[in-house]
Amino acid sequence: MIDRNIIIELIILLFLSSHSRTCIARDTLSLNQSIVDGQTLVSSNGTFELGFFTPGNSKARYLGMWYKNLTPLTIVWVANRETPLSKNSGVLKLNENGVLVILNDTNNSIWSSNTTTKEAKNSITAQLLDTGNLVLKNGEENILWQSFDYPCDTLLPGMKLGWNLVTGLNRFESSWKSEDNPAKGDYSVSIDIRGYPQIVLKEGSVIRLRIGSWNGLGFTGYPTQPLKQTQKFEFVQTDKEVYHRYEVVDSSVVSIYKLSPSGKLRALAWTSETSDRIVIETGMEDSCDSYAMCGANSVCSMNGNVPKCECLKGYVPKFPDQWNISYWSNGCVSKNKSNCDNSYKDGFLKYNDIKLPDTSSSWYNKSMSLVECQRGCMKNCSCKAYANVDIRNGGSGCLLWFDDLVDMRMFSQWGQDLYIRVPSSDLDDVSVSGKGNKKKHIIQITFGVTISGFLTCACIIILIKRVEPRIYNLGQLFQLRQKYFKLKKEDSDLPIFDFPMIVKATSNFCSRNKLGEGGFGPVYKGTLIDGKEVAIKRNSKMSDQGLQEFKNEVLLIAKLQHRNLVKLLGCCIHKEENLLIYEYMPNRSLDYFIFDESRSKLLTWSHRSCIIDGIARGLLYLHQDSRLRIIHRDLKSSNILLDGQMNPKISDFGLARTFGGDQVEAKTRKLVGTYGYMPPEYVVHGRYSMKSDVFSFGVIVLEIISGNKITGFYDPEHSLNLVGHAWRLWIEHIPLELVDAQLLQTIRSSEILRYIHVGLLCVQEKPEDRPDMSSAILMLNGEKILSQPKSPGFYTGKDLPEAISPSSNQMSVTIFEAR
Structure with missing residues (x-):
């Protein structure tokens, strides 16, 4: 017979433990409230849980978030990933200043939400939402800080991947160092906002995989998307932010995107039928997914399990001997030298079901039609290819490429149409977009008449440029030109920018494009014809630095390459105008x-x-x-x-x-x-x-x-x-x-x-x-x-x-x- 006192003690213990779980299983912290190691916050619908954990075989403790009822345990966010706790004595606290902090065993802060506000602090709370977003808020709508702004290795539904262009905040995935260490690893997934925005996977600063840009239906580098039917994708681009996010539309499916320590981007899914996890690879499925596998101006395709590279029409291998032994990384070059005089005779060859080239140096316009896009490309002899931005409803928008075409591959289906510029001689035996040669000749004649006017102007400009040094013979400027051309001989990669191009890029040095004033002269923001933003220093006649300092900058910076030095893109000398063109720094100084x-x-x-x-x-x-x-x-x-x-x-x-x-x-x-x-x-x-x-x-x-x-x-x-x-x-x-x-x-x-x-x-x-x-x-x-x-x-x-x-x-x- 069981002792009556023992039964009473057991009932009391069960009551206390039940009461303790009820107190701890909350989703909100108010000012000066905290949880200790062993306690957790749980979102109101029980989906997510926040608490301290130890990853893998590590002995360190971290504050993390995971799905409460799914197996295996999948950590989706870590707060103190760079500053682990050595003991099971961590405390998460919302302190008196309205800041979330993690305290160690000596009561020192090892991590914080790093927020400041002048608003009344007594109404600030921290809440774990049903979306998996840990937020600091003042009232219901005023969010002061949120974990969604600081992703780790996991992209959750509703989380933005991309940029806040106002604050400069870049939200990107970053892998763990290892399965046992959640500190930032070598790999990241982010949106590259140069040119037309695209998603890239990098190892350090080197692109390893390009998921590509959004074309309205999918990503150009990954059009298949096995979870497409259960998810709704969104791409937003305004003057204030650029981001991608997704939502799960099938409530019976839970799906997330996770970046492994080895750089594998995977979709993880659970269904209502089973709590077991399904792993789906979302990139690097074969060799053609590797960035620039075939080098420039060539297309990768898979022949079974073997990759094959082919030069674009009108291009030949840069190094044929290497190409013939399947060493393709140096790519292809045009077999005809660029000649703007004959560019009006060029046509376009349509490639179907292709992964569009790297868009980081592309130019785009979302309102143009495909016909207008073709005309725009034809008018500029530097334009290499064009395509639609959005392929829905017959297509809209215009993408233009002016540099080498990099990282293309053929898909068996669901790829995009790309129109490659090729000389007329290479179009004699092929059809262009299914439109016969008659159509092609009409286009050539139409643009030939238009271009002839431009050629006449170009001849006049060339004549002026050749005569100008003879009639403009200022001593200092002549010495500077000599130094400049000597530099060009030594540093052939330093481009010369034409002055009319600079005038157009800055809207004739419009005051609204002025960034500031320095000893060298005013600095302007400019946008080149390919859409690239640059900073342009203009030497003023009254400048304190003058020609000597201009020469000094050109001769020195052209020889320097370091990630913590501003990059000189080129220079321009035009009469008394001396200009330096730099990479544009959006956050100024x-x-x-x-x-x-x-x-x-x-x-x-x-x-x-x-x-x-x-x-x-x-x-x-x-x-x-x-x-x-x-x-x-x-x-x-x-x-x-x-x-x-x-x-x-x-x-x-x-x-x-x-x-x-x-x-x-x-x-x-x-x-x-x-x-x-x-x-x-x-x-x-x-x-x-x-x-x-x-x-x-x-x-x-x-x-x-x-x-x-x-x-x-x-x-x-x-x-x-x-x-x-x-x-x-x-x-x-x-x-x-x-x-x-x-x-x-x-x-x-x-x-x-x-x-x-x-x-x-x-x-x-x-x-x-x-x-x-x-x-x-x-x-x-x-x-x-x-x-x-x-x-x-x-x-x-x-x-x-x-x-x-x-x-x-x-x-x-x-x-x-x-x-």
């Missing part, structure tokens, strides 16, 4: 963000530390790794440009100088640069070296951490500028008071203290005390012991002249001094 109260909120510590690291890598390349040893001499926040992903790129090399192999220092009587960023030995004695750039880098580090500008900050109580202020806080053992208040809730103190420490080491008064950039990078990464910094240069702020710098109505200064 660093100073545009960090010194603006509202925009600076977009720069989290993660962004800021990555920017600092990128600048450091760019400087190391200039000082040590490039074929020239280059001293920038005008490094400042306005000369750090930011691309669409907030990656920094050093720009403006007009004042740069090169050093010989053993040279460590030079001296000048001409002082150039921007006050506040120049080291004392340069201002006082005219001496500059790599350590001059290190000083400027240190100033920028302190600016990024504090959010204050070197030339705009002054501490009246202690008569200190920003550098002196940082030094005072350091020696008084309160360095965290330097940190921008917007970062304080989301930073790891040890990490930001290390960055402050490195910044102060870089601004030390004596150049020999400053680290070189290779040491600075090791210090930033925590791989080298940091020495105690000594007193910086320009300790006080009273005698520091006010500077003027290029990007925000500033100008680099040039002063002659007798020293």
Whole structure:
């Protein structure tokens, strides 16, 4: 007989455990509420669960999300993927500031939602929605932060893959490092917004698979889509955002897209009949799916399990010997040299059921018809091919290609029609789109008459260009042209842009396209004929830098290639006009963000530390790794440009100088640069070296951490500028008071203290005390012991002249001094 007391105890335990599960199985956290390791949040309909877990054979703990009732356990999102917990003592808390944080066993934050708001915080809640989206919201509609904006390796229904063009947020999938480690791995799936947007799978920065662009019915690189009947796809492109997402329309099916650590993109599906998981490969099904398998201007097709590459009509293998042994990666080239004089005789050959070429350098118009598209391509002798943007309802929109046609393959069905430009001689024995030769000749005659007018104008322009150097004989310009053509001989990849093309790209240098003003002159945004956006520096007659600096930029940047240096695309010399054409940076410059109260909120510590690291890598390349040893001499926040992903790129090399192999220092009587960023030995004695750039880098580090500008900050109580202020806080053992208040809730103190420490080491008064950039990078990464910094240069702020710098109505200064 069972003891009555034991029965009572069992009933009490069952009640308590049931009551405990009821309390924990909630979907919402209010201010100062939390869950500990072992507890979870569950969405209201029971689909998703959020809690701490250990992946695979790892011993680390992570906060993650998974489907509650599906097997096997499938993690769809991880919060602290880069900062695991070592013990089962993690806490997820919505703190008093309305920020979600993960706390470790010492109560330190190792991850946060990194949100700030001026709204009333007592109404902020965190909720796990039935869609699998963890949101921070103020009220029902005002979402402050959401996990859907930060995908991991899984794309869920309703989640956007793509860009917010206003904030620069890029939502992309990134693989785990391994099955046991959810940190960011080598592979990613994202939308490439260059040209016409397309989905690509990359290994690092290298494209491995191109799923392609959206044509209204499917993706051009993956038209079959086994789950198409159970899903509804959507592609949205506006001036504010570009994204793709899908919804599941069959409620009996659960389906997600997951990127494996090995780079396999798979669709995972569960049905109501079974809880077992179905795995469907969505790419790399055969060799032809590999990006640019056959090189340029050729098409891949599968003969059984064996790939086969064929040159497009009118093209021949670039290297026939390699081609004949099935080494195809160098692709094909046109067998006829480009000749715009005869381009009006060209026609178009239709390829059916094809994967459209890479659209990253294409031009598009969504309102044009296919006939208008053909005419547009015919009018431009550089146009290689055209196709419809949207294939629904008979087709609409226009895609034009002007460069090599890359990454094409044949499908057995459901591919798209592509029209390839070929010389008339190659059309004699083929039909063009089923329309006979009569139609072709009519088109040729019609366009022949039109093009003849353009050819006449072209002849006149060519004549003027040949005569111009003889009649325009200014000494400096002649020397510059000589230097320029010498450069062209050395660097054949540097394009020459025609001035009329630049005028058209900038709408005749329209004021609305003006991005800013620098010492070199105004900078304009331009759009080339292929739709590519560029930044164009125009040398003004009153420019402080003038021809010498123009020549300096061309000769230096043309030889430099690094991901943290701005890329020079070409230049243009036309009479007194000297123009530089660069890659366009959509997020403008660093100073545009960090010194603006509202925009600076977009720069989290993660962004800021990555920017600092990128600048450091760019400087190391200039000082040590490039074929020239280059001293920038005008490094400042306005000369750090930011691309669409907030990656920094050093720009403006007009004042740069090169050093010989053993040279460590030079001296000048001409002082150039921007006050506040120049080291004392340069201002006082005219001496500059790599350590001059290190000083400027240190100033920028302190600016990024504090959010204050070197030339705009002054501490009246202690008569200190920003550098002196940082030094005072350091020696008084309160360095965290330097940190921008917007970062304080989301930073790891040890990490930001290390960055402050490195910044102060870089601004030390004596150049020999400053680290070189290779040491600075090791210090930033925590791989080298940091020495105690000594007193910086320009300790006080009273005698520091006010500077003027290029990007925000500033100008680099040039002063002659007798020293």
